[in-house]
Amino acid sequence: MSHLDDLPSTPGKYKTDKALPYGILHHHRYLRLSKPTLWASLFLALFLFYLLLSPPPTPSRRNLNDSPSSLSAKYGGSQWEKQVRKSAHPRSPGGLTVLVTGAAGFVGTHVSIALRRRGDGVLGLDNFNKYYDPKLKRARQGLLERSGVFVVEGDINDAVLLKKLFDVVLFTHVMHLAAQAGVRYAMQNPGSYVNSNIAGFVNLLEVSKSANPQPAVVWASSSSVYGLNTKVPFSEKDRTDHPASLYAATKKAGEGIAHTYNHIYGLSLTGLRFFTVYGPWGRPDMAYFFFTKDILKGKTITVFESPDKGSVARDFTYIDDIVKGCLGALDTAEKSTGSGGKKKGPAMFRIYNLGNTSPVPVTKLVKILEKLLKMKAKKKVMPLPRNGDVEFTHANITLAQSEIGYKPAVDLETGLKKFVKWYMGFYSKKKSSW
Numbered sequence: 001m002s003h004l005d006d007l008p009s010t011p012g013k014y015k016t017d018k019a020l021p022y023g024i025l026h027h028h029r030y031l032r033l034s035k036p037t038l039w040a041s042l043f044l045a046l047f048l049f050y051l052l053l054s055p056p057p058t059p060s061r062r063n064l065n066d067s068p069s070s071l072s073a074k075y076g077g078s079q080w081e082k083q084v085r086k087s088a089h090p091r092s093p094g095g096l097t098v099l100v101t102g103a104a105g106f107v108g109t110h111v112s113i114a115l116r117r118r119g120d121g122v123l124g125l126d127n128f129n130k131y132y133d134p135k136l137k138r139a140r141q142g143l144l145e146r147s148g149v150f151v152v153e154g155d156i157n158d159a160v161l162l163k164k165l166f167d168v169v170l171f172t173h174v175m176h177l178a179a180q181a182g183v184r185y186a187m188q189n190p191g192s193y194v195n196s197n198i199a200g201f202v203n204l205l206e207v208s209k210s211a212n213p214q215p216a217v218v219w220a221s222s223s224s225v226y227g228l229n230t231k232v233p234f235s236e237k238d239r240t241d242h243p244a245s246l247y248a249a250t251k252k253a254g255e256g257i258a259h260t261y262n263h264i265y266g267l268s269l270t271g272l273r274f275f276t277v278y279g280p281w282g283r284p285d286m287a288y289f290f291f292t293k294d295i296l297k298g299k300t301i302t303v304f305e306s307p308d309k310g311s312v313a314r315d316f317t318y319i320d321d322i323v324k325g326c327l328g329a330l331d332t333a334e335k336s337t338g339s340g341g342k343k344k345g346p347a348m349f350r351i352y353n354l355g356n357t358s359p360v361p362v363t364k365l366v367k368i369l370e371k372l373l374k375m376k377a378k379k380k381v382m383p384l385p386r387n388g389d390v391e392f393t394h395a396n397i398t399l400a401q402s403e404i405g406y407k408p409a410v411d412l413e414t415g416l417k418k419f420v421k422w423y424m425g426f427y428s429k430k431k432s433s434w
């Protein structure tokens, strides 16, 4: 009934001056019509009425939070399903079958390749949005394809696409890495954070909880949830009530939302709070990346200092360590207990810090880059603006160490050496404008 009530009225339709003659005319014609013609006309009218009321087929399969690229998502057909099944099929006996969202992203690419290498089945999903150079995402996609990972181009908000993927493949696990990342961009485009990190996450959990069997879900939260906390190192037991950015607030909301789906539907959920991840194939919006680019170009870089004139510090964590943490979380995740949207018993809910435990001042990061690039940086020191960044991050990783075997092994200098080597190779080959 409600959709009938929502029909907009047509202005002028009930004006008696014009309606009367037409009404009379139709009345006469009606009297002259034969019975079969009358029924046929009635059916036709009903059919047209139904068409008018039905929502158009394309938008109906998505929710209201579509991003533009999801509108171009191409999927379906036997060839497509074959590709999906092949990619998701584990090569080793007992291997996992994992849906990796955000697969063309920095962390997603590394995790997908690592899973595939050890024989798990992996299907990627990414909307290839333009938050940063999509050419880099496409290059990562090429790398994934060469490793046997197919990436479906689509949005986590597209419920029909997600359901279709779960129909075609019985995923044992979801590694959810798709998100709107970055702290400062939230002041320009707040909606993108709500769209991907909240609405998209809910959509993914909705489809996961209804799947039969339900997958175990491991997802990326962030160290940013610790916000303005001053007690260091940051522990999972600490409160996370003072986010400093909308990004942090959406990640914090994600943790609450995940807990709800665990509680109501028996979904096995593990949240990983990553601490400033860096490395080859990294993200151009992160300081280590754009400092490298600008130092090489001879451009001035801005280095922020805290109000007490101290350097801003980050617990930089190398990508290979993060990948090991993700795999450890997937391997130790217990099965979800529900099926088809019904909880059958309590399920696992975990949150872990994945950091390096040794914060490094950004001034030291610059010194290492100068050494590796053999160039002096032109620096401008500025007070840290209040646009979302925090002064320092420092992880306590005791819990991840004992429960998922997480043990970071790469120091910043070693990791940056690998990043710089990749950067020089990638951008000299690409001859791009970077």
Ligand SMILES: NC(=O)c1ccc[n+]([C@@H]2O[C@H](COP(=O)([O-])OP(=O)(O)OC[C@H]3O[C@@H](n4cnc5c(N)ncnc54)[C@H](O)[C@@H]3O)[C@@H](O)[C@H]2O)c1
Pocket: 067, 101, 102, 103, 104, 105, 106, 107, 108, 125, 126, 127, 128, 129, 137, 154, 155, 156, 157, 176, 177, 178, 179, 180, 181, 182, 195, 196, 200, 220, 221, 222, 223, 273, 274, 275, 276, 277, 278, 283
């Ligand atoms: N890199 C870090 O330092 C860091 C730190 C803390 C948390 N994280 C979290 O880790 C995850 C991975 O981060 P990353 O550094 O690889 O970022 P990234 O931006 O490189 O990867 C995210 C990928 O998700 C895709 N994506 C975004 N919204 C989507 C949507 N609605 N539907 C489908 N795909 C979508 C993007 O196209 C991108 O390829 C994110 O959740 C991020 O918030 C990263």
